[in-house]
Amino acid sequence: MIEINSAFEKTNRVVVISLNPAIDLTGMLDSINLGHVNAINNSEQHPAGKGINVASVLVSLGAAVTLTGFLGQDNANDFTNLFNSIGIVDDCIKVPGSTRTNCKLVDSHNQVTEFNFQGFIVTETLIEKLEKRVLALTNNHDYFVISGSVPPGFKEMYLFDWITKLRKMNKRVLFDSSKDALKQGMQALPWLVKPNEHELSSYSGKLLIHEQDYLIAAKNLLAQGIEQVVISKGEKGVLWVNQEGILISIPPPMNIVSTVGAGDTLVAGLCWSFMQQFSRTETLSFSTALAALSVTQVGVCLPSLEEIYVTQKSVAIKKFDRAG
Template identity: 45%
Template sequence: MSKKIFSGVVAVCLNPALDVTGSLASLNSGTLNRVSDSDVFAAGKGINVAKVLANLGAQTTVTGFLGEENANAFERLFSDNKIIDAMIRVPGSCRNNIKLSQHDGLTTEINFPGFSVPPSALDALGHTLSRLAQEHDLFVISGSLPSGISPVRLAGWIHFLCSLGKTVYFDSSGEALSSGINAKPALIKPNQEEFSEWLGEPDGSITDFRNYSQRLMATGIENVVVSLGDEGAVWLRHGEWIKCDALDVDIVSTVGAGDSLLAGFCWGYLQGWSQQKTFRFAIALSASAVSQVGVGVSDITDITRRVSEVNLSPI
């Protein structure tokens, strides 16, 4: 009997959002601020990852939850980017996130609450994941949890997929991150602040991360990627840390940079690339993301060119 070949990737977005973005010279609290440029994007971490992967050429399916009242923007994004829509509609609206980018590269985010997921929709997602697992190997679960979903439930979905032999990449924060780690996904990708919180080190440094290698390996997670903003990222694999420096680019907006980084790791997995080739591509992809407004791949040739500029080193 021949081995079944899996293709494509499933991006799981439990808490999508409409991102209202704006740019201004500087943000001053307690007074009037005038935005020079603005736009609205269908987003959320899992949605962003799906869009980047689809732009790269991956067969991409997205599942999770969409609020019925403002699902149209997301449906247009899926159609425009040839993303397969397996989202479950729930009563209410997806949340609104305001992201204000200053000319110095700093971004201020204000995230509002959205829909609450009813129990019936939780069961529906479980059935959808089971169905998609019949034809897919790679699942990326990314983002925060909406009302109605507990960290324990999230961990249960990760554990279920892993028990089927699926590869799960996971990106979240707080209690969701802690619960997800316990379910042993193949890769986690917190940022420096999120990871420091999990370690119990409020100002965790690269040295702290290295010192916690044994604790990380004891979790049974094979890959730990920590994004460091303008310092690049570090990757723990097989007990060894590798650091990748950030590329020198003009920063327009940091929105979606971490999602693009995660998409780069997914793309490397799908292509069967080595660790170093995957890391270099992911960093180049993230650098491209911060040099534009909005998430997505606008110029693959520029990303490919930047790969050779990426510097890797052991730490």
């Protein structure tokens, strides 16, 4: 097993890898009637995708974020304008075609129905170019966040190779994906993984229902060599398991507007907390508060620090000493 040095210095520098970003078109409506015209009450459109969301929140917290990955050259301006306006360093590779559009419909019961379209297709030449760019960033970065799905043409085995190389360079990789990409990435043993309930059930090959089911699955990942296992469970909170023990957070009740981006906000909160060397309890309460506040709005937008700290005080933390 590769040894990971735990004595990382406090930093605000981080690389976010966004392989398959999207233009998010979110519509709010009373209910969805298939086969009929549906009236949208209000809507919002903005550059997004899991990696973009993570980067946006991290910058708002004070991180120096370098974003790399792929962008479709036909609508790249939508993204570069965002990067320039909030201070993300753009190190993305422009590829032929358009970045995809994701349509998200949120009904009056806060259920989200998503329609994810296909965008650009990447070639092996483009993938190799991006790998060189990622590895070059290891010269002055210790934290790497890989978040989101992969585009057509990108074989999931590349995730395994990249994470393995980053681990051998003693880098902390925070990984959040789904489906086959999640499986390949998990096998490379990133420093931190953050599946949600459904993703962990899919990865485990069986339906996880009870708290003990999630604990067993988390401990199995820990035994394989993943150091930090964080499971997001929506309004039921967050389960974090590592060799120091088990922490469970329960957020306060929130006025839910949209859950889109809540998981990405959690990842950003965790990454920032680790970089600032928060305690374990502070890391989880801060990240949970940040994610809880994100569901009160459409899109990812950092509330005031005062609001975060007030919400953080209302996050309940349960602590268990041993993960084994």
